Amino acid sequence: MGRSFIPVFTGLLVALSTAPAVPPAPALADPAPAFTDPAPGSSSIRPADDQPLVAADRLIDARPDTLHASEKDDFYHKEVIAGLNNTFYVPYERTYDGLPVIGGDFVVVTNASGGVLSTSVSQTETLNVSTVPRLTRARASRIARAQLPRVTASTRPELVVLARGPGILAYRVIVTGRKANVPSRLRVLVDARTGEVLEKSDEVRTEDPGGPGPRSVPAPKPVSTPGPTPAPTPVTTPVPISGFPAPVPFLFGLGASYYNGPVSINTRQLNTTYSMTDAVRSGVSCGGQNGSVFVSSDNSWGDGSGANLETACVDALYAIGKEWDMLGAWLGRNGLNGTGGGYPARVGLNEVNAYWAGNYANFGRSADGRRQATSLDIVAHEFGHSVFQTTPGGSTGSNEKSMLNESTGDILATLTKFYANEQPPYDVPDYAIGAKADLLGGGAVRYLYKPSLITGNPDCYSPSVLTLEPHAGAGVQNHWFYLLAEGSNPTDGQPVSPTCNGSRVTGIGIRKAGQIFMSALLRKTDTWTHQLVRRATLQAALELFPDSCVEFNAVRAAWDAVGVPAAPGEPSGCVSGNDFDLSIDPASAGVEAGQEVTATVTTRTTAGSPQTMKFSVSGLPEGTAVSFSPESASSGESAKLGIVVPAGAPHGSYSAQILADGAHLDRTITFTLTVDSGSNLVFYDDFDTDLGWTANPSGTDTATDGRWERDVPQPTFYGRVPLQLAASAGQYDLVTGHLAGNRPGAGDIDGGVTTIRSREIALPPGTLTLTFAWYFAHLANSGNRDYLRVRVVSPTRDTVVLQRYGAATLRPGRWQTATVNLSDFAGQTVRIVVEAADDTPDSLVEAGIDDVRITMS
Template identity: 55%
Template sequence: MKRSVAFALVAAATSVVVSLSTASAGAAGLTALAPPDTPAQAADRMVEAQPAVLKASARDKFLRHSAVAGKGGLNYVSYTRTYSGLPVYGGDFVVVTNPSGGVLSTSIAQNEPLNVSVLPKVPVDRAAEIAKGEGTEVTEVTAPKLTVMAQGAGRLAYEVVVNGTAQGRESKLHVFVDAQTGEVVEKWDEVQDGQGSGYYNGPVTIGTTQSGSTYSMTDPARPGVRCGGQGGTAYTGPDDSWGNATGTNLETACVDALYAVGKQWDMLSAWLGRNGINGTGGGFPIRVGLNDANAFWNGSYTNFGRSSDSQRQATPMDVVAHEFGHAIFQTTPGGSGGSTEKGGLNESTGDIFGALTEFYANQPAQYDPPDLSVGEEVNLSGNGPIRYMHRPSQVSGHPDCYSSSVPSLEVHRGAGVQNHWFYLLSQGTNPTNGQPVSPTCNGSTVTGIGIQKAGQIFMGALQRKTTTWTHQLVRRASLEAAIQLFPGSCAEFNATKAAWTAVSVPAASGEPASCASGNDFSLTLNPTSANVQPGQQATATVGTQTTSGSAQSVSFSASGLPSGATASFSPASVTSGGSSTLTISVPAGTASGSYSVIVTADGSSVDRTATFTLTVGAASNVVFNDTFETGLGWTTNASGTDTATSGVWERGDPAATASGTALQLGTTVSGTNGLVTGRLAGTAAGDYDVDGGLTSIRSPEIALPTGTLTLNLSWYLAHLNNASSADYFRVRVLSGATSTQVFQQLGAASNRAGAWQTATVNLSSYAGQTIRLLIETADASTASLVEAGVDNVTITRS
């Protein structure tokens, strides 16, 4: 479909209608409606179906990082990437879904598949020395970690964190050293600077807690938010009265800071649909009393100093919101690390959240009325405001307009272009609310859409952020956000585009050309599974239905087929409301097994997918069969929440281990491969056993027909007498948003030899649904020797 991104997308089906009738297995059954996919499931299926559009290589693996709900029912599902087991810096991406499981757009900065050696030439200690030379007053250098940078076909580099001080303040400098040449490729400081006025908010109410007769400056309604001195602990007192309203009093500074972040928190919820500072209901501590005319965010807390004349603390509303704006930037996809250009966009983000918070608080003139200047009432160095969003060039060296020199500017100067764009988008060139006139770079006139809508579009762009982040990528992301947040309206899209053009940011590759939106459709398969012998065909009806807006053109494709198999659609495309016949031709000699074929319906406004389970060479009552002799798409740590440090689940040929009793079995039930927790043996029995907690592995999607369904699998759990009932082997069924445990074996303080057993589970309650199996093993208490294995997973219908 024509997308506002660099490549086509797919999405999850909202429902699947099941009735068995294929060319090779034609028994008819009842119909059932599957539960809607969660945003994460819809995004996962897109990742599985279209690795090519994600610029994936055969050595890539993807890990879902988070799924965050936003304004307008949109969901932002972020992923990280590894290459040959190494983290990929710049390989992350974000999938945006609508409430019904349709994928709307994807934000990815990587331009080509990786193909790079992962064997370094520069020794680790040399990389540490090179990185140390980039710091000033260095107190610690962390151990270099190999990573792959997504630059061209890839660059192998060491990431080193150099801790210390720089220009009188804390520094956590991330340095990337080329692992082949020793060149410093990139560096960025985790500590983000910010400056502002010592303005006070007057008598206000703040959130505090009471324990016995002691009160604390800890906000009970905003987890993680507290305020205190440089030691990091919250101020306490015998009563709930704080500060004395003077500019030098640190309790007063905390009153201002707590009030400001409280307003910012409320603004994020009411205006932008964000849950807390970090997006998941959490915040961060505040420190005051920094002996410097500055304020900063260091990656885990905010820290506020004083004005240069030491007459007031730097905790006015816009400065506090600016520093917590860095926290928002860090906790949206793509983090805060990256290029100098990204650093400038980070600084601008702080300024924008400062303005949004001031407008939300809407204080009267005697305090801090809404405006779009930064630190406008502080006389930090005798020069007035630090930055002007309506005309950044009022501060020398801060450009109004984008040019080729902007990406390399010092970050505070580089903030000007995005600040100017936000001013034009929210206020326009000639505001009528008392804000100043804002000249454009092309002489155009821009009509503002108001700061609340502008903030929603900017937040929508931040939710699409990647590790690589540029002005052009923000432009593309904000245009996508404008379309998806305000369907059926072109005013917001047109204003967003006009404001970017007015500050000379050029169009990005793949950005949306028009504001068309609001059209949607559903996708069904009938049937959703089939059994075929090699040399035969399976057919299914692919149905579409317009669910909102106007009908749209939909084209079809399929992925996940057995090697050599082909899929055709007749017709190849329809107008939503029409149907097509899918024919899968399986060549002679195709290996037996179950294959999850993902059918993609590529629309002009939204994409959807559904899973067709194709079982080759099995009896007609077999719905799914995996002997693990070929890879069918099981994924380790699919949710990104596993904690095990060794012995993680993998598919392979296991090596036998023993310690007085058999532990890891070196034989499988059939063939040579199975699922096993750490297939290698090592020099001792415990070298590759499960350690550190949970390891999990998740099956591909399995579309279940109606009828009586039975899961059978071969399994074992082995351990020594240092195990306990906290250790376990479990099988779960994932369906929609639910996860149900269907089988469990607990550990015990006794020797348990590895021995293949069979588990049988009735899955009839899931008939007509698309599910996944999740297998878990944990060494969950004190360290113990735990091994597990699985083979021959079969689901049958009777």
């Protein structure tokens, strides 16, 4: 009878989900932690590299077709992630008409000089969907809570757009409770029009509720807990443990592990007491089922037996340390979460199980009760889920994404074993998961070189794989990784691996394979499939190893060998090392409406061979005619840019983004165009003179701080994230509390709504256009009850012309231009009303308005 690990070991087994609020924002809009003012000059947000961020933002401003952007889409970036070999990853979130878009996120990859190397976008269509729900929030909450057998809490249903086809309006609800014997944190998406459950996925990944559940295997003997704390021993003369050298002054605890022999572990000392808290790796500790960390008075831990829980913690801390160090030394990652942090471990779970719970990992025992499930690879597998969770795109989503999450745990566990490089009788480097723990008495629970050694685990990809239990479906990516690292016929003593197409694959080594895989994880999106991983790893191979085609060819051959088909938009071949730069002369120009202006775009090959590029431009007034001559060129050539501004175009300055879409790399440059509309100007206010705006005109505002005012703003940053900006035109603007400076929480909106209203503006008959500059910035502790809103009000009409909501995501301030057709108000007297609200507890929100114009054509 074939061995099947699934029914009983439900958590090596386990995967989990999205990143906490910062770094820098959650994929799920969970309640964000309360914000407190940082000390001057301090920041909890890692400074981003300027060139990659500027390049990525310019690309987004250019609205390339690959983004499938609609007029209602808005984008905001998270923190820049530095990768290996001067690669940088800029994750973006998308909103549609102010609502978060599930599956609309993407990642822009750049080099250090600001060249855009690639984009990782999973959305395939432009959104076009109504944002008016038919279902009530109360009904959505009841439907979501019914998806979990034991519910302890649920979040307020939040309207989102699911990026399927043209989009589906949905409620997102996070339901917490328990499922079987495992905690649950279930993300449920409920159709806001029909009530259908569109998707549900658990951050605590275990078997499907409808599938085989965990079997409780009685323990043959009770599992022990740590015994009484021994008498204190002087720090300089610790009690020796068999196998250690003679005692010397030390900085580490001495551990008698079960799986790894005598080891040293980082601990923390408080007076004469020591705890199993890693004093070097932030957030890492180990203790019992209630979360309490084990303590001792002599800094010697465990007795080396399989039943002792201190011993289990020695093994856990040792394994976490090896994985942490591997991530840094081999893959360039800072800690488990990417920002220098980690998570606790718990031991003593009285089940044949181990699972990742989203903020800690929990470890049980073997079926015979003789060992804890804390072998090097099992521990590294569970904490591998924390890496998947804290890379872009989080980990909630489809069943296929869960498979890739489980495989990630196996791959990082295997990398950890090779990094640790233990020798017999310990866990030697191999491609079998859980062999030393022997949880069920049958050896390993998964094999990367031939997944089908476990019944029901496929070696090859097919559509039927997508319906499998996630741990079984993990075999496809596991097999790909083995072939990439070792090849199909290794010469280093590793096993022969079958290929699904009969090909012979040559490996590139496990370290390079791990680097390519890590780079793919940094491109991960909310929607994540085998084909998207294939495309991401091919792009990673080109960008990490630009002077070689060996890695790219090996990645493609390994995917072909496990049967994953080519993905749309994946690189068709290996052409690497090419780069160019871009300039424009003049960089700015003025023009009257109805006239033409020209400039010259020049390119220069800076590395490799010339590459063909196509030019486009965005950000100009509606109706502007643009031409390039020639339309495409090779780097090293120039093109003439012609811009014909339509008659009646709104007066103002426009930052046009010119995109050179190269065959192997993209670059953008900004051209500033100033349009003079002459006598067509009906109303203009750059706020450098007082034209009579009235704050709190109805006397009903509730904001206690950060109220709208006309003044000279103080540019304000949180770390290097801009929140309050200098005026867009002149020195003054409308700003929510101009005195902030280096204390970002001192002048932002607090306590509710703030309003400001213009004087009466008499509009003539004709075609009228309103334009104004605006920004709306917030930290990841914002929510959709925060907003910026602009209305145009007449005696008979009240029309919202701009509305943006907050979200539990970092949104840096950036001046943008809104253009509104006011022809329906022609001949009437109107006022412009600007509102902003901080209605989410403890959020930090800033907004600004400038350069308000009404023109007639």
